[in-house]
Amino acid sequence: MKIPLGTRSPLDWKNLSPDLVIKIFSRRHKTALTLGILIIFLNIILPFIFIKIIGIEKDVYVSWGLPYTGILLPIGVLYIIFRYRCPRCNAPPTSTKVGAQGVLLFPKKCGNCGVALLPHHPWSTD
Numbered sequence: 191m192k193i194p195l196g197t198r199s200p201l202d203w204k205n206l207s208p209d210l211v212i213k214i215f216s217r218r219h220k221t222a223l224t225l226g227i228l229i230i231f232l233n234i235i236l237p238f239i240f241i242k243i244i245g246i247e248k249d250v251y252v253s254w255g256l257p258y259t260g261i262l263l264p265i266g267v268l269y270i271i272f273r274y275r276c277p278r279c280n281a282p283p284t285s286t287k288v289g290a291q292g293v294l295l296f297p298k299k300c301g302n303c304g305v306a307l308l309p310h311h312p313w314s315t316d
Contacts, residue, residue: 206278208306214277215307219296222266222274229262279303286316 206214240246270293275282283297284290297307298314308314 203278203280211277211305212307212309218274218277219308222269222295225266225269229266232262233259276300276303276305276307278305283307 271282274293279300279302281300281302283294284292284301285294285297286299286301294301294315296311296313296315298309298311298316299306
């Protein structure tokens with residue numbers, strides 16, 4: 191079965207099978223990790239390469255290279271806010287433990303509806 195992406199209208203999202211929920215969330219998780227690695231690479235490693243190895247002046251890099259942070263960081267944050275959600279209930283994956291706050295990067299299950307999201311990942315947490 192093809193993994194549905196995009197709008198919520200074509201499917202009855204409340205009745206998705208657990209396997210399909212895991213597949214959809216795994217794809218969203220991989221996209222978020224890829225975006226995070228891209229942001230880290232372009233904002234930490236690329237300046238090092240330009241300044242230390244190629245020899246571009248630091249002031250020149252700050253004038254044209256630093257604005258990438260202002261562009262890429264909001265893209266990553268907006269992805270986490272709008273797309274990194276449980277496919278079944280559309281809630282961000284948060285912890286079910288008392289006192290834990292924020293969005294989990296490797297959620298074992300959804301804190302809202304309890305469906306499994308990344309149950310077999312070695313770093314997944316509740």
